[in-house]
Amino acid sequence: xxxxxxxxxxxxxxxxxxxxxxxxxxxxxxxxxxxxxxxxxxxxxxxxxxxxxxxxxxxxxxxxxxxxxxxxxxxxxxxxxxxxxxxxxxxxxxxxxxxxxxxxxxxxxxxxxxxxxxxxxxxxxx
Amino acid sequence: xxxxxxxxxxxxxxxxxxxxxxxxxxxxxxxxxxxxxxxxxxxxxxxxxxxxxxxxxxxxxxxxxxxxxxxxxxxxxxxxxxxxxxxxxxxxxxxxxxxxxxxxxxxxxxxxxxxxxxxxxxxxxxxxxxxxxx
Numbered sequence: 001x002x003x004x005x006x007x008x009x010x011x012x013x014x015x016x017x018x019x020x021x022x023x024x025x026x027x028x029x030x031x032x033x034x035x036x037x038x039x040x041x042x043x044x045x046x047x048x049x050x051x052x053x054x055x056x057x058x059x060x061x062x063x064x065x066x067x068x069x070x071x072x073x074x075x076x077x078x079x080x081x082x083x084x085x086x087x088x089x090x091x092x093x094x095x096x097x098x099x100x101x102x103x104x105x106x107x108x109x110x111x112x113x114x115x116x117x118x119x120x121x122x123x124x125x126x
Numbered sequence: 127x128x129x130x131x132x133x134x135x136x137x138x139x140x141x142x143x144x145x146x147x148x149x150x151x152x153x154x155x156x157x158x159x160x161x162x163x164x165x166x167x168x169x170x171x172x173x174x175x176x177x178x179x180x181x182x183x184x185x186x187x188x189x190x191x192x193x194x195x196x197x198x199x200x201x202x203x204x205x206x207x208x209x210x211x212x213x214x215x216x217x218x219x220x221x222x223x224x225x226x227x228x229x230x231x232x233x234x235x236x237x238x239x240x241x242x243x244x245x246x247x248x249x250x251x252x253x254x255x256x257x258x259x260x
Binding site for chain 2: 020021022023024053054055056057058083084085086088089092093094095
């Protein structure tokens with residue numbers, strides 16, 4: 001069965017979506033990611049959607065679900081690389097992706113995750 | 127050169143992907159700009175999913191259309207599903223009969239230049255949308 005690969009870099013899980021996903025594939029990514037957050041003890045999830053030409057309400061909902069589930073599992077999610085035309089369309093569609101942190105590219109997304117991890121450690125007094 | 131209408135069956139999730147790809151090719155061919163391409167492909171994706179998930183399957187016809195000097199893309203989604211009793215309500219953001227976000231129908235309308243819906247409970251639903259090159 002086809003799967004979207006999940007890579008681990010330090011404590012961050014990196015997903016680059018490079019195919020036009022049908023709904024079941026999107027759902028399996030959601031399941032795989034939540035399982036990997038726990039098994040890899042990940043602190044962050046970085047989802048690169050720069051190769052996606054469109055994000056419709058289903059994919060939007062999946063991104064929101066991943067961010068919510070990750071948060072409950074003590075991991076931060078950052079969605080990076082959204083194309084401007086996709087952002088325009090999403091807002092017109094009525095989907096503003098509440099609760100999802102975004103960054104322009106993978107580098108900035110990694111910075112964002114590093115900052116929140118540092119803050120978390122400070123709060124924990126380590 | 128105008129190409130003829132393309133009819134695609136909509137039975138499974140994979141068919142939704144094929145609709146997106148077909149609409150993208152035609153949108154590129156008629157020279158829609160990137161934002162308009164993205165909007166019409168997204169609208170097509172929402173309606174194709176509705177046909178599969180809520181309509182119990184059906185078909186879509188994708189075609190290039192002209193109106194005087196203008197060129198555009200038109201799609202007609204048809205299913206023989208349960209139909210929609212209250213179309214106004216179905217077009218309201220946040221209203222859903224399934225597990226979705228309730229943005230599909232209203233969102234597709236906002237992303238299109240033309241939107242016509244005809245639905246009869248117990249008979250089926252037909253939605254036609256069009257986007258014109260500015």
